[in-house]
Amino acid sequence: MNKEDVLCFSTGFSVNSGVLASVVGRGDYIICDDRDHASIVDGRRLSFATQLHYKHNDMEDLERVLQKLPQESIKLIVVDGVFSMEGDLANLPEIIKLKHKYNCSVMVDEAHGLGVFGKQVEEFVIILV
Numbered sequence: 001m002n003k004e005d006v007l008c009f010s011t012g013f014s015v016n017s018g019v020l021a022s023v024v025g026r027g028d029y030i031i032c033d034d035r036d037h038a039s040i041v042d043g044r045r046l047s048f049a050t051q052l053h054y055k056h057n058d059m060e061d062l063e064r065v066l067q068k069l070p071q072e073s074i075k076l077i078v079v080d081g082v083f084s085m086e087g088d089l090a091n092l093p094e095i096i097k098l099k100h101k102y103n104c105s106v107m108v109d110e111a112h113g114l115g116v117f118g119k120q121v122e123e124f125v126i127i128l129v
């Protein structure tokens with residue numbers, strides 16, 4: 001992966017369990033696309049964060065959800081970069097705009113992006129912004 005530091009997990013499922021439970025906790029929010037992979041939902045359960053959903057790839061609905069959350073709370077938008085069942089791509093440019101507007105972090109699960117997007121993204125499996 002050409003990175004100085006890498007954290008290796010044996011499965012994608014254990015990535016989402018391990019990473020989500022490490023970066024958010026009780027009182028925080030995870031905001032998911034409603035087609036996110038089931039392992040993200042399970043990771044959220046282990047984290048005890050509050051989970052909210054927006055309609056698949058609907059940026060207006062994502063904004064509707066974000067508007068309701070306290071400005072200073074810890075908010076993590078978690079999204080598949082490439083959705084495994086639909087083959088759709090996440091609208092990352094818009095998600096990043098909303099991240100800045102509503103003071104969130106973003107985690108992209110690139111389980112299906114690896115090997116699809118060329119060298120730029122091949123270096124990442126999970127990207128936290």
Ligand SMILES: Cc1ncc(COP(=O)(O)O)c(C=O)c1O
Binds near residue numbers: 011012111112
């Ligand atoms: C987006 C996404 N994340 C995580 C996983 C889980 O990966 P694994 O099957 O290696 O546990 C999958 C599996 O297809 C997936 O599509």
